[in-house]
Amino acid sequence: MAILATTGITLPKNIAKGMFSKALEGSAVAALSGAEPQEFGEVTHMTLTGRPRAELVGEGVAKSPTNATFGTKVVTPHKFQLTMRFNQEVKWADDAYQLGVLSTLASEGGLALSRALDLGVFHGINPLAGTAAASIVVGDRIGTTTNSVEITTGTLTTPDLVIEQAAGLVIADGYIPNGIAFDPTYAWTTATSRYSDGRKKYPELGFGSNISSFEGLNAYSSSTVSGLPEASANSNIKAIVGQWDLLRWGVQVNVPVEVIEFGDPDGLGDLKRQNQLALRLEVVYGWGVMDLDGFATVKDAVANS
Numbered sequence: 001m002a003i004l005a006t007t008g009i010t011l012p013k014n015i016a017k018g019m020f021s022k023a024l025e026g027s028a029v030a031a032l033s034g035a036e037p038q039e040f041g042e043v044t045h046m047t048l049t050g051r052p053r054a055e056l057v058g059e060g061v062a063k064s065p066t067n068a069t070f071g072t073k074v075v076t077p078h079k080f081q082l083t084m085r086f087n088q089e090v091k092w093a094d095d096a097y098q099l100g101v102l103s104t105l106a107s108e109g110g111l112a113l114s115r116a117l118d119l120g121v122f123h124g125i126n127p128l129a130g131t132a133a134a135s136i137v138v139g140d141r142i143g144t145t146t147n148s149v150e151i152t153t154g155t156l157t158t159p160d161l162v163i164e165q166a167a168g169l170v171i172a173d174g175y176i177p178n179g180i181a182f183d184p185t186y187a188w189t190t191a192t193s194r195y196s197d198g199r200k201k202y203p204e205l206g207f208g209s210n211i212s213s214f215e216g217l218n219a220y221s222s223s224t225v226s227g228l229p230e231a232s233a234n235s236n237i238k239a240i241v242g243q244w245d246l247l248r249w250g251v252q253v254n255v256p257v258e259v260i261e262f263g264d265p266d267g268l269g270d271l272k273r274q275n276q277l278a279l280r281l282e283v284v285y286g287w288g289v290m291d292l293d294g295f296a297t298v299k300d301a302v303a304n305s
Contacts, residue, residue: 027114029121029287031220032179033244035251042074042286075288077252078135080116080127081280082109083266088275101279105257109281117285118224121247122181123235130232140289142247143227143237147173147296151238159190160201163215166241166296173293175243179218186238186298187211187221217241235299242295249287257281 055064090101116127124141126133138144147169149162167177182190187208193201205211211219227235260278264270271277289295 027117028181028220028222028224029118029247029249030114032181032218033247033249035249042076075248075250075286076135076137076140077284077286078120078133079253079282079284080113080120081282082112083260083278083280084109085266085268085271085276085278088271088277091277102257105279105281113281113283115222115224115230117249117287118222119227119230120285121249121287121289122224122237122240123227123231125227125231127230130230139292140287142240142242142289142292142295143235143297145292145295145297147293148299149296150299150301152301159186159193160215162298163190163239163241166239166298167217169296170242170294175246175291175294177217177241177243179220179242179244180214181225181240182208182211182214182219182221183225183238184209184221184223185226187219190214218244236301237297238300239298240295241298246290246294247287248290249285251283252286253282253284255282255284 053067055066057063084105086101090098112127119125119127120133120136122141122143124132124136124138124144147166149166149169151157151162163180170177187205189208191200191202191205191208191211195201202214205214208221211221213219223229225240226237258280260280261271265278265280268274
């Protein structure tokens, strides 16, 4: 039986596993903040908004109430989809050729879904439109944190000092930076920065393309940090420093690939009339940022002017 059956398909296990791994490996969010199992729908987390203080109690002295206060943070689901059209003749090909089509879908779809997660978490945009999505609230967009350092002239042109100041903003708000997401251009700038005598400051970073750590922080490089090329406007963000366990995210639903043979699933016309079929891949992510103060951005001030 051909792999592309008329009733729909589920990817063979080796491809499905590769697809999910690709989505994780291609994401700065996944690299710096581990996913957690989630049920479908909104998930409420308890947050500690006021830390309790212990009381020294003397002998025979009455105990006072503890002053801890609690709040809640909702992890909201967001669904992303890809719909790809193929000539109907693909269905008539042998299994090996159809498997190649699925491999391509798995690779490209996995990369697109990994970028979708980052673009939503960092900038709150719909990757296809490139504009802000109303369904993603500002509090769940890390790039909107008010902790920000601009790359200017003088000492703040040196990446290590700029990043140091960004980390200081996070620390001043009571959090501990444990990771940094780089835009590839800034990862390269950091990796190739030199002392006055020409020696590289960070020779272990190479050219910054496969950066995994920086100054004791976990590190990852992805163009999703700036949002380009998907974003319709440049965010000017070059790096994000933060305590990444403040981001709670996970895959709520991972929908198998669906074969669509009838109708107009994407607005490009009737499939039968155009002798086409469509393959659709969907995933539902859930995420919530516990506190934006736990993150700081490094921005290019030149582009802001």
